[in-house]
Amino acid sequence: MTGMRLDRPDERGRFGEYGGMFAPETLMPALEELAHGFADAWADSGFAGGFRELLNTYAGRPTPLHGADRLSEEIGVRVLLKREDLAHTGAHKINNALGQGLLASRMGKTRLIAETGAGQHGVATATAAAYVGLECLVYMGEKDIERQALNVMRMRMLGAGVIPVTAGAGTLKDAVNEAMRDWVRTVENTHYIIGSAVGPHPFPWMVREFQKVIGEESISQLEGERPDTVVACVGGGSNAIGMFYPFAGLPGIDLVGVEAAGHGIATGRHGASIGAGSPGILHGARTYMLQDDEGQVLEAHSISAGLDYPGVGPELAYFADAGLARYVSITDQEALEGVDLLARTEGIIPALESAHAVAWVAREADALDGRTVLLNLSGRGDKDVEMIAAHASEGS
Amino acid sequence: MSRRCLDGLFARVREEGRTAFLPFMTAGLPDPGTTVEAFTAMAEAGADAFEVGIPYSDPLMDGPIIQAASAKAIESGMTLRGGFEVLGRVVEATGLPALAMSYANPVFRLGPDEFARRAADAGACGLIVADLPLEEAPPVAEAAHRAGIGLVLFAAPTTHDERLARIAARRPVFIYGVAELGVTGERNRMSARPRDLAARIRAVTDTPLVMGVGIGTPQQAAALAPYADGVIVGSALVRRAIESPDPIPEIAAAAAALAGALSGSGAPK
Structure with a gap:
């Protein structure tokens, strides 16, 4: 329903x-x-x-809608990137x-x-x-x-x-x-x-009202074309609700929020408030959150500081229950691979947050076969370079 | 709406020409083994009722001292169940009324009815929920009423008069007058805000008024005493529970000085 x-x-x-x-x-x-x-x-x-x-005039809008051809070719899914990373200061x-x-x-x-x-x-x-x-x-x-x-x-x-x-x-x-x-x-x-x-x-x-320009601009830039899937990373969720809201309720469009699976949902070290949390009250609002049986707030974990949060915006919680959006998750390791993939194929270093969305599209490429995906590239990755380098040297 | 469980106390202190002293202490402080002793020491020092803090992970109305106390209590294994148990033992040992203080999330996690019932079973006569304003209070107030206990509502220096009237109309156990802007914690100086707020509250309601937040010294307590039915002191006592190597005598001495400052205050205006 x-x-x-x-x-x-x-x-x-x-x-x-x-x-x-x-x-x-x-x-x-x-x-x-x-x-x-x-x-x-x-x-x-x-x-x-x-x-x-x-x-x-000041913040660089409208941000481009970029057809990510080499990424699309590599993973076999047509991907359009909403380039919020190009907004002034590097994010939405x-x-x-x-x-x-x-x-x-x-x-x-x-x-x-x-x-x-x-x-x-x-x-x-x-x-x-x-x-x-x-x-x-x-x-x-x-x-x-x-x-x-x-x-x-x-x-x-x-x-x-x-x-x-x-x-x-x-x-x-x-x-x-x-x-x-x-x-x-x-x-x-x-x-x-x-x-x-x-x-x-x-x-x-x-x-949401200040951020819905992301989705509204995308609709206008799509010139009548309808994406099949719209995907965004979800920490507190401002980039996601800004992208989703204008699309919500349009027939045939799958809205997908990507939460942080951190070390893996089963480890308990993650930031998947909707996927693995329960309704509670955090920072003034009733929403999905990570908590124990007595209502103590649990620590979240994510490699990306922006998704390292044990709650989520209440409207995204409503979207979950109302069936307007669905929520999935991506691990730290998958997100790092997402950074690498986008950097190599498109010449864009995404923020670790946004890389969760990239990684989900790559992981689900088979299921997304034949669909057009609109991906909100919420921020650029300059801030994460040191972090990514540290992980790369650990891994090698 | 809710039973005014402290009305008898406020009537009595008024007759005695003084202002009630309601110390706050986090359940589980100074440590789980001596926490009841800290309350009994404050009772002997002249406390009239207690606010028992049920430690919460994210106490956003609390300053550094009570934050540290909550974190320490949780680390030492204090739980919701444990907090209610402490409250029950305090009521039994002292015979004084006690209110359970918490935040909205634990209340709604258990469900307002279950939370209120557990608090009532432990012997609490009321609930204080720091992030539960008028707009969100009804389910908790109704649950408290069903459990035979009351709910405290807050009024702050920023609360306008029309809102004060709506708060008073809910018939809380008492109005918790937030004396100063900001979170709980000691202040070097007292502003004119507490007196202004007390006067504004008195002008719209005869609901008992208890002032707290930013009151730490006997001088500060005495200065407010003429304007309130009761005064809450938290951080100044909790600080001693955290910092002192021999906390119980220090808490007792601080409590005695505060109770003394309130005892000769004259009947509240």
């Missing part, structure tokens, strides 16, 4: 059973203000038009960061904070902050600071402060916690630019 996509969440901020506002009381007035502020801005053609214009994250940065300015906030995993959202937020002229502080897990040193340097060059987070495993989940804690203290003058389609309402809806 396939449900319908929802233009916006209900008045309780829910997509079906998922979403909501599980936040400390201190933040609730700010979330209400943000929901109204965003709805008001998004309905204002001046704001919405200004945002679209800025994406084109800039769409959301600019949208929220403009909104924060419009709402009179003077300070921006963000969490980051791989560092791409941190860089995008630091960029947006510099563009709109606001102070910026980014929370980043210390493990991620280590594995994404290049992005840490970029954030600092852009004038942002980077605060290491030592709690938990020192990854994305802990960085979100710490950014939320900052926001509880500073909510009167600060806007929290959450980096994925996660968090309490209105964040998942707002982030």
Whole structure:
């Protein structure tokens, strides 16, 4: 039974059973203000038009839709790449960061904070902050600071402060916690630019609205052609929901979200919140997550910092239950092979996150025979080169 | 809606011309073997009721001290079941009322009814859920009511008056007045916010008001006492449980100083 996509969440901020506002009381007035502020801005053609214009003049949109001929030939499946890696700062994250940065300015906030995993959202937020002229502080897990040193340097060059987070495993989940804690203290003058389609309402809806340009542009660039399969990697899921939403519910299109299988689902060391998790409440929203029987949050694992997250955006959870999308997973090793494959055949080094989507298409090539696959190449891999090299030398 | 399990306590302290002292301690601190002792020491020092922290992996309303305490308790094997057991032993040993403090995910993981029933069976008279605002509270409030216990709701310096009225209308056990912006933890200075908030809450409701977050010293507690039915102190006590080599006497001394500061405060306004 396939449900319908929802233009916006209900008045309780829910997509079906998922979403909501599980936040400390201190933040609730700010979330209400943000929901109204965003709805008001998004309905204002001046704001919405200004945002679209800025994406084109500043962020490098529209990003190309590239027919990956040599990859297609190698694996025997026709693949089209949506080149979000060519957006300014190297990933789709800039769409959301600019949208929220403009909104924060419009709402009179003077300070921006963000969490980051791989560092791409941190860089995008630091960029947006510099563009709109606001102070910026980014929370980043210390493990991620280590594995994404290049992005840490970029954030600092852009004038942002980077605060290491030592709690938990020192990854994305802990960085979100710490950014939320900052926001509880500073909510009167600060806007929290959450980096994925996660968090309490209105964040998942707002982030999807800022990211749906990915799917909308793809539809326009396809000039009437319909892909059979649309695939994107899923951590929190902002690139996936941005690509999927405009396609959701169109007949005959298979939407496939690729989660991180890490060391393998059976090892318990993975980031497959939908594939191997259960519904719970994480970072303000009811969604699929990794947890134990008593509701303690489990640590995720992925070679890619951006997929190393024990939850997922509530709308993607709704898509799972509604049958609008299906979710699969790819291991660390397969993702590394995905990087290699795309680099060799297309001259594109993808981010480790996006390489999960590449690897899935390659692995499932037989099943995809005769189909056209639209793949969201969400980010570029410069940030991962050191990590990939380290694995290559271990393997050899 | 919910039974106001602490009404008797608040009436009594009011008659005695003082403000109730509600210390918070994470179940399992200083360690699993001495945790009940920490509570009994605070009872002897003048506590009126307890907030028993059931440790959670991702306590996003808590500052570094209670985060560290939660992580330490979980590492030492403290579970939800273990936390309720500690609460039960504390109630039995001290005869004082206790509220179980947790986060939304454990509550919904067990299911609000099961969570509330377990808390009630252990002897809790109410629940405090740090990330459960008014909008998401109904299923937990109803489950608590069915289990014969109550739910606490929060009001913060950012909460506007119209929202305060809606919070009060839910008839919580008490309104937890979040004294300062930010997460739990000690502050060097107290702002004007707690008094402003207390005055705004008093203006819309006679629901008992207990202030917490950012209150750590006897001076800070005494300064707020005239405006509240009760004061919660957490991090200042938990810090001693974590840092001190001989924590029980230190917790007892700190608790006694806080209770003393609240005892001569005069009836709350």
